[in-house]
Amino acid sequence: MAGFDPPGRLVTLTDVAREAGVGESTVSRVLRNHGSYSKRAGERVAEAVARLGYVPNRLAGSLAGGGAGTGSGLVGVVIPSLANIVFPDLLRGLTAALDGTGMQSVVGVSEYDPDREEALVAALLSWRPEALLLTGLEHSPGTVSLARAAGVRVVEMIDTDGEGIDRVVGFSNRAAGEASARHLLARGYRRIGYIGLDPGSDRRGGKRLAAFEAVLAEAGLSLVGREVREGRSSAAMGRAGFEALLARHPDLDAVYFANDDMALGGWFACLAAGLAVPERIALFGFNGLDFTEAMPQPLSTIRTPRLAIGRAAAACLTGDGPARIDLGFDLIEGATA
Missing domain, CATH: 3.40.50.2300 (Response regulator)
Structure with missing residues (x-):
């Protein structure tokens, strides 16, 4: 970016290994919590990470794992609007349910434009997310093709009236x-x-x-x-x-x-x-x-059960529940009709 002056050199896994006095493979095992390493090694790596401000390259880990959805920790989400409180409510339910799972949502806003939705899906999938969450069941043929070929869990939210790509959560x-x-x-x-x-x-x-x-x-x-x-x-x-x-x-x-x-x-x-x-x-x-x-x-x-839809969508990412979840709705008699 023109005019951007980064504040310092990017801290690498090599830097962490040098600071902790262990090998890079040990650092990798500690950060992934996978494989064998001593308690002391784990403590030294954690201390080095904290001192240096190291952030793991999740995308690199995902690519090294051999495919999409194998460790990026990202969940791609496409909603049609942020101006309509319905969708922020849905995101609140989703992000609250993802808290503690190690997964983070990355959100794109389509503004109800099918072509924009398709472009956002392509961009999100290029980051190799763990899953893809879409709004509604109607998408462009290109979006459907991208979602089917992604090799990750796909959840369509808010509508149950129609065929889904993978998992469907919402109401009729x-x-x-x-x-x-x-x-x-x-x-x-x-x-x-x-x-x-x-x-x-x-x-x-x-x-x-x-x-x-x-x-x-x-x-x-x-x-x-x-x-x-x-x-x-x-x-x-x-x-x-x-x-x-x-x-x-x-x-x-x-x-x-x-x-x-x-x-x-x-x-x-x-x-x-x-x-x-x-x-x-x-x-x-x-x-x-x-x-x-x-x-x-x-x-x-x-x-409509907006928070519950977000929570149920998150549950679909971590389990093998039903392919279609209809959460229903409540008719509020109110005082205007």
């Missing part, structure tokens, strides 16, 4: 959409609208919407209207979408939102317009984010 988005529709119908709502993102880019939201509409069709109904927005979901987007949808369909009695962020925006719009919730219009979200319980009217929504 279709079942979540069905449960949402049945809840609104059971409460007597019949003129229902939808606000969300393009189902082509929000694949999991598209699955929920399709299942929601299928339940309405079974009851002889259909969505009265829908407002599909482009960009990153937010409360501001939800408010603008709600106002646009209600302007076109003022007789709606309920709105189903793709997520809680947008549902919060809908609630703000109702507050500003003096619309009683749920008496005049009901609001139903998705994800069960923490703020939904703190609202003056707790949001009616689906709570």
Whole structure:
């Protein structure tokens, strides 16, 4: 890098061996905790490592081991966003579960772009990780090919509706959409609208919407209207979408939102317009984010097991459990529907 002046020479395994007064092979055995060495030798190596600030070259150890996933200690993770709290929650569950295992996560953010996801997967695999964790079940053909050829455990998270590459951990988005529709119908709502993102880019939201509409069709109904927005979901987007949808369909009695962020925006719009919730219009979200319980009217929504998904994904890396783990979800009745 231009202008970068390293503070000092990289400490090598040879330096540690010289400092500890042992051979390099002994240092290697101590650091890998593999093979025979005396207690005193182990202590001397540990002391030398601490004095010199030596960091083992895990990548070199992995390559020397003869293939991917044989000692790098890295877990490659690709998520679509850091702006959506769903994914930081998932990472919290994952990293907490990895603590103490000797494995560390390396995270890439795809911004919901399949081509970017593929490039990130290729970059992560070049570091020979122990495992690869992906979000969702829909990927580019190139990503699927890379993951299948990597020779490491692959875990796909958050969705169970479809075929997986290796291990799948999450919940059924279709079942979540069905449960949402049945809840609104059971409460007597019949003129229902939808606000969300393009189902082509929000694949999991598209699955929920399709299942929601299928339940309405079974009851002889259909969505009265829908407002599909482009960009990153937010409360501001939800408010603008709600106002646009209600302007076109003022007789709606309920709105189903793709997520809680947008549902919060809908609630703000109702507050500003003096619309009683749920008496005049009901609001139903998705994800069960923490703020939904703190609202003056707790949001009616689906709570997803984000931390548990992260923990279960980590468990897949250290065991031979089931190939598919469905952790389900909770329907939160709340006070808005």
